[in-house]
Amino acid sequence: MSKKIEHVMVIGAGQMGAGIAQVAAMNGYTVTLHDTKMELAEKGIAGIKKRLERDVAKERLSESDLARFLRLIQPSDQIGNAEHADLIIEAAVENMAIKKNIFAQLDSFAPKHAVLATNTSSLPITELAAATSRPEKVIGMHFMNPVPVMKLVEVIRGLQTSDAAFKAVEAVAKAMKKTPVEVNDFPGFVSNRILMPMINEAIFTVYEGVSTPEDIDNVMKLGMNHPMGPLTLADFIGLDTCLYIMEVLHEGFGDDKYRPCPLLRKYVNAGWLGKKTGRGFYVYD
Numbered sequence: 001m002s003k004k005i006e007h008v009m010v011i012g013a014g015q016m017g018a019g020i021a022q023v024a025a026m027n028g029y030t031v032t033l034h035d036t037k038m039e040l041a042e043k044g045i046a047g048i049k050k051r052l053e054r055d056v057a058k059e060r061l062s063e064s065d066l067a068r069f070l071r072l073i074q075p076s077d078q079i080g081n082a083e084h085a086d087l088i089i090e091a092a093v094e095n096m097a098i099k100k101n102i103f104a105q106l107d108s109f110a111p112k113h114a115v116l117a118t119n120t121s122s123l124p125i126t127e128l129a130a131a132t133s134r135p136e137k138v139i140g141m142h143f144m145n146p147v148p149v150m151k152l153v154e155v156i157r158g159l160q161t162s163d164a165a166f167k168a169v170e171a172v173a174k175a176m177k178k179t180p181v182e183v184n185d186f187p188g189f190v191s192n193r194i195l196m197p198m199i200n201e202a203i204f205t206v207y208e209g210v211s212t213p214e215d216i217d218n219v220m221k222l223g224m225n226h227p228m229g230p231l232t233l234a235d236f237i238g239l240d241t242c243l244y245i246m247e248v249l250h251e252g253f254g255d256d257k258y259r260p261c262p263l264l265r266k267y268v269n270a271g272w273l274g275k276k277t278g279r280g281f282y283v284y285d
């Protein structure tokens with residue numbers, strides 16, 4: 001663990017993975033952005049370029065910095081590229097079987113000193129770690145969406161995570177100009193254990209006809225100073241993700257207070273997943 005972290009590989013070039021790659025490159029790390037197909041990795045990089053070009057247009061980033069950041073990010077469709085990485089941050093789909101498969105492969109390709117982190121929002125780090133031969137170097141590194149804007153990173157210790165791995169990841173989060181928070185591995189960690197029951201309760205409030213989505217959001221925006229109301233935020237996160245996390249909490253704690261609202265389940269079954277499908281609690285063009 002004494003080797004300094006210089007090369008970060010990000011697995012998954014979706015919204016979270018591309019955001020993490022962008023922030024890593026902007027803070028001087030060499031980055032490999034990996035996905036299952038080269039087009040997907042390149043699409044992730046194209047999204048980063050578009051966001052940075054907006055910053056150039058707003059005159060808060062120079063053309064030369066933009067070019068420098070982009071030069072630091074290489075696309076990949078070969079998981080074997082993990083052999084160059086000091087830290088790997090997995091941001092693939094929230095599916096335990098898929099993540100275990102990725103971690104088993106990373107374990108065989110990544111150098112011995114490399115730390116394997118996951119951006120999971122709710123899956124158990126301890127179980128994922130057990131799919132590798134280096135559970136002491138497996139850790140949660142949970143970024144918030146949108147990654148370039150949000151300051152928090154939950155750094156989650158699995159049962160066997162070493163202090164050295166924790167310190168290394170904490171230092172990377174700080175170098176990325178984020179605020180790391182130390183969390184132990186329990187369902188939903190801290191962020192989603194608190195956020196999701198609030199969102200679920202807002203959905204129950206719609207379900208029971210207490211008020212409209214607009215007014216419920218206004219209560220929390222204007223009354224509690226939240227930047228987005230809980231139903232807008234649910235649409236932004238994805239209703240499928242919200243349901244999934246509520247199920248993890250419900251199963252993990254076995255307590256009825258985490259029961260997903262039937263209306264949430266109904267919307268997900270209808271394919272109303274929020275902003276990404278054009279409809280959730282609101283309609284998007």
Ligand code: CAA
Nearest residue numbers: 051121143144145146147148149150191192227228233237
């Ligand atoms: N990428 C990069 N920058 C972005 C962005 C994105 N996807 N979205 C917005 N921004 C930037 C904008 O460029 C803008 O910057 P400037 O003002 O400097 O130009 C700034 O953020 C503000 O954007 P807007 O004025 O368009 O809108 P806003 O004031 O409503 O801010 C927001 C947008 C930052 C997303 C704000 O609404 C917010 O904080 N919402 C809550 C976000 C939140 O709770 N995230 C956590 C979700 S839960 C999660 O991620 C974890 C999980 O496990 C589910």
